[in-house]
Amino acid sequence: MSPPAREEYARHEQANVMLARVAGSLYWMSRYLERAENQARLIDVNLQLLLDFGDVSDELLKAHWLPMLRSSGDEEQFFKLYETADSESVTEFMTFRGENPNSLLSCISNARENARQVRDQISSEMWEVLNDAYLFIQGANSKQIWHEGASAFYDQIKRYSHLFQGITVSTFSRNEGFEFIQFGKYMERADQITRLLDIKYHILLPSASDVGGAVDTAQWHAVLRSASALEAYRRYYVADVFYKKVVEFLIFDGSFPRSLKFCCQEMDHLIELITDSSPEANKAPAVERFRLFLEKLSNLTVDDIFTQGLHEFLDSSQVEVGNIGGHLYNTYMYFPPVDLQAEIRFHQQQEQQQQ
Amino acid sequence: MLFDQYQPEDFFDEMFASGSDVRPHYKAVGEALNDVSADEFRSRQTAVETAFMRGGVTFTVYSDSQGTERIFPFDCVPRVISAEEWDVVEKGLIQRLTALNLFLHDIYHEQKIIKDRVIPPQYLLSAKHFRREFMNFEVPKNVYVHICGSDLIRDRNGQYLVLEDNLRCPSGASYMLENRSALKRTFPELFQAAGVAPVDNYPTELLKVLQYCAPAKFRGTDAPNAVLLTPGVYNSAYFEHAFLARQMGIPIVEGRDLLVRDHKVFMRTTAGLVQVDVIYRRIDDDFLDPSVFRADSLLGVPGLVNAYRSGNVSLANSIGTGVADDKVVYYFVPKMIKYYLGEDPILPNVETYLASEPSDCSFILANLDKLVVKSANEAGGYGMLMGPWASKEEIESFRKMIEDNPRNFIAQNPISLSRHPTWCGDKFEGRHIDLRPYILCGEKTVVTPGGLTRVALRKGSLVVNSSQGGGSKDTWVLKD
Numbered sequence: 001m002s003p004p005a006r007e008e009y010a011r012h013e014q015a016n017v018m019l020a021r022v023a024g025s026l027y028w029m030s031r032y033l034e035r036a037e038n039q040a041r042l043i044d045v046n047l048q049l050l051l052d053f054g055d056v057s058d059e060l061l062k063a064h065w066l067p068m069l070r071s072s073g074d075e076e077q078f079f080k081l082y083e084t085a086d087s088e089s090v091t092e093f094m095t096f097r098g099e100n101p102n103s104l105l106s107c108i109s110n111a112r113e114n115a116r117q118v119r120d121q122i123s124s125e126m127w128e129v130l131n132d133a134y135l136f137i138q139g140a141n142s143k144q145i146w147h148e149g150a151s152a153f154y155d156q157i158k159r160y161s162h163l164f165q166g167i168t169v170s171t172f173s174r175n176e177g178f179e180f181i182q183f184g185k186y187m188e189r190a191d192q193i194t195r196l197l198d199i200k201y202h203i204l205l206p207s208a209s210d211v212g213g214a215v216d217t218a219q220w221h222a223v224l225r226s227a228s229a230l231e232a233y234r235r236y237y238v239a240d241v242f243y244k245k246v247v248e249f250l251i252f253d254g255s256f257p258r259s260l261k262f263c264c265q266e267m268d269h270l271i272e273l274i275t276d277s278s279p280e281a282n283k284a285p286a287v288e289r290f291r292l293f294l295e296k297l298s299n300l301t302v303d304d305i306f307t308q309g310l311h312e313f314l315d316s317s318q319v320e321v322g323n324i325g326g327h328l329y330n331t332y333m334y335f336p337p338v339d340l341q342a343e344i345r346f347h348q349q350q351e352q353q354q355q
Numbered sequence: 356m357l358f359d360q361y362q363p364e365d366f367f368d369e370m371f372a373s374g375s376d377v378r379p380h381y382k383a384v385g386e387a388l389n390d391v392s393a394d395e396f397r398s399r400q401t402a403v404e405t406a407f408m409r410g411g412v413t414f415t416v417y418s419d420s421q422g423t424e425r426i427f428p429f430d431c432v433p434r435v436i437s438a439e440e441w442d443v444v445e446k447g448l449i450q451r452l453t454a455l456n457l458f459l460h461d462i463y464h465e466q467k468i469i470k471d472r473v474i475p476p477q478y479l480l481s482a483k484h485f486r487r488e489f490m491n492f493e494v495p496k497n498v499y500v501h502i503c504g505s506d507l508i509r510d511r512n513g514q515y516l517v518l519e520d521n522l523r524c525p526s527g528a529s530y531m532l533e534n535r536s537a538l539k540r541t542f543p544e545l546f547q548a549a550g551v552a553p554v555d556n557y558p559t560e561l562l563k564v565l566q567y568c569a570p571a572k573f574r575g576t577d578a579p580n581a582v583l584l585t586p587g588v589y590n591s592a593y594f595e596h597a598f599l600a601r602q603m604g605i606p607i608v609e610g611r612d613l614l615v616r617d618h619k620v621f622m623r624t625t626a627g628l629v630q631v632d633v634i635y636r637r638i639d640d641d642f643l644d645p646s647v648f649r650a651d652s653l654l655g656v657p658g659l660v661n662a663y664r665s666g667n668v669s670l671a672n673s674i675g676t677g678v679a680d681d682k683v684v685y686y687f688v689p690k691m692i693k694y695y696l697g698e699d700p701i702l703p704n705v706e707t708y709l710a711s712e713p714s715d716c717s718f719i720l721a722n723l724d725k726l727v728v729k730s731a732n733e734a735g736g737y738g739m740l741m742g743p744w745a746s747k748e749e750i751e752s753f754r755k756m757i758e759d760n761p762r763n764f765i766a767q768n769p770i771s772l773s774r775h776p777t778w779c780g781d782k783f784e785g786r787h788i789d790l791r792p793y794i795l796c797g798e799k800t801v802v803t804p805g806g807l808t809r810v811a812l813r814k815g816s817l818v819v820n821s822s823q824g825g826g827s828k829d830t831w832v833l834k835d
Contacts, residue, residue, distance in 0.1 A: 017580075017606070017622070017624040017625075017626060017629045018624055018625050018626075019606060019608060019612050019622060019623065019624055019625075020612075020623050020624060020625050021609070021611070021612055021623075022606075023625050113588070116411070116588050116593070116597075117588050119411070119594075119597035119598075119601065119607075120583075120597045120598075120600040120601040120606070120607045121601075124410065127410075127411060128409055128410060128411075131409055131410070131411050132409060135408065135409070176625060332625050333625070335623045337611055338611070338614065338657075340645065340653065340657065343646070343657035343658070344645050344646040344650060344657045346657070346658075347615065347644075347646040347657045347658035347661060348646050350658075350661070351646070351647075351661055
């Protein structure tokens, strides 16, 4: 009987080894927390946006909230739990429902659970922030705080995420683990920015004639604020919020840390660090494909995107980001579980041969 | 102030010799605490609990379907041990562990202690944790038990007694360390006058022990690769595993992270397979290797036992140490000390009756309502009958079990455990305590000055286990 596939032995002297499982947990910890932050901002901004509308009909509410559920793929699960999509039900679903894998509660619990798996690897300060966030959101009075002031509630969630990132930068050694944490963060952010823009695409669909109107401007303001980008945008364009410019800024800006291009460039840099720039790793089809995508991001203009179709572009970007993330995960952070029964038989047989 | 109403009652009280007469080694603590008002004490006590919750210094409650995490309740009044007292305890523990290691070597080799009729053979050969497969196996550096946590209690006269030895995977050392740092933050003023021996060396000493016990075949020039093997994040002691691994700076691994090839153990890292030399395992023998022991274990590593036997990896503790903390074998430890070391035991056992001895058995069965009965291989306060407090049904069910399988039971006279002032909501009251010190055996045997004092928080209760309403205290050993 032959042993299961042999993996390459690293040299014993290697200091600073990191278990693949640990790398995976650091990556997911980081992704989940980033997702929570984006989600919190998205809900908060959309609640505030409704205030601009004045009187709102049920239909308008539905049109407002449904695209958000669609963009994260949670629509079906939502209607299993609620009859109507209004502010109360959707925000509750996106915040507190454990049945929703993307709710803030789920994201923060998952981030913390992953951190718990690697408690020995992260600093106590990092752990404490995640644990605080968890105790905050699943605590007995979190719903009360939320009812009393949703905005303050979501602010608190964002603060936990910011705090966590700051603490990570100042307490975590610049080793492989740091690279996996950063990779997870930028990958999630890149994914979220495409989803955020896609929500706006859905909103635009029913009445393309509204483009440029007051409501439309308010919507694009909201998009920018959802990406924490309004102030940066204003500094950059010193102009009115114009939808093409917004899309251009959030996709192509090379210096704003939440734009698609910025995130992808960071990912590219991290891929080099994680793979040690090894020639084989660079030749992996997924890596080559990602480099092509980056090139495309450098050459395309916002007009090209609108010609091609914003939705189509965002869709394909999501696929690209997911593809490279999956490749890195499967190559460095995940070992397929051993076939335990085969292992047991293998060792028992070896034992018998010895006797 | 806080102690004005305190009543030591009819027990050995650690702090008060009588009435209001504070024992000399508690003077400094007593004075400092007397300056604190009840409100102040309460708010500091709450602050500690919040800090533990935030830090995730918790254990998981099994019985609860949600796997709720709870903090291990902590009481801010420290337990103080004088230097002279500790000197005796320390010597006694070293003596005991030395004898136990000699015993383990003996019964896995010549079995002289049986041949010389000090221990009847049937007791050893029937012991649940005796590992026949390891007869004549040479464990690295001849150390069987690297980490030992023996439970000590004090009787009505203040005499220290050994209640049981934990020679497999004793837990709780992380709480010893966390309790100390919590109390330092909460009541810094208590420490100033007292002169407390530090405990923070424990992880360093533990790492030294692990490295010292590297396998004979280890030829590396660097330090050997040590890892901590945990059953995983859902284990109730996971916090401790992560804590100790972090303090020692070694990776914490699960069974699925390890792979055995060519009788060597490897961990699966981002850079491929890396060899492991020493495993501090927090998994019991039974679950260690499904190709040898329990095949249904999903926690273990197939091939690990064979790698260990081939001398390519060390395990701390070694396999098969459980035979020496069997409660029936416990009965014979004083005889072992005499036999191997030619010394009288410094720390006596609790007087014990063996149900498998016909004369003891009839005594036990006639006095079930007065004795404490324990099954030989249970830990954590399970499988126990507390005769004086038990219902008729419980007593009858134990009677049946003892008659069916006498080898599995021992009985002891109930000991009136010493008591200690403990915060009970608005004032101090006496609560029963025990002590679990940690003994490490590598190049030499060292006892961390202190340990984990567990306290039965329920009024009148003698059960200190965390799973059953127990809490803990910081434990001070005073410097001379």
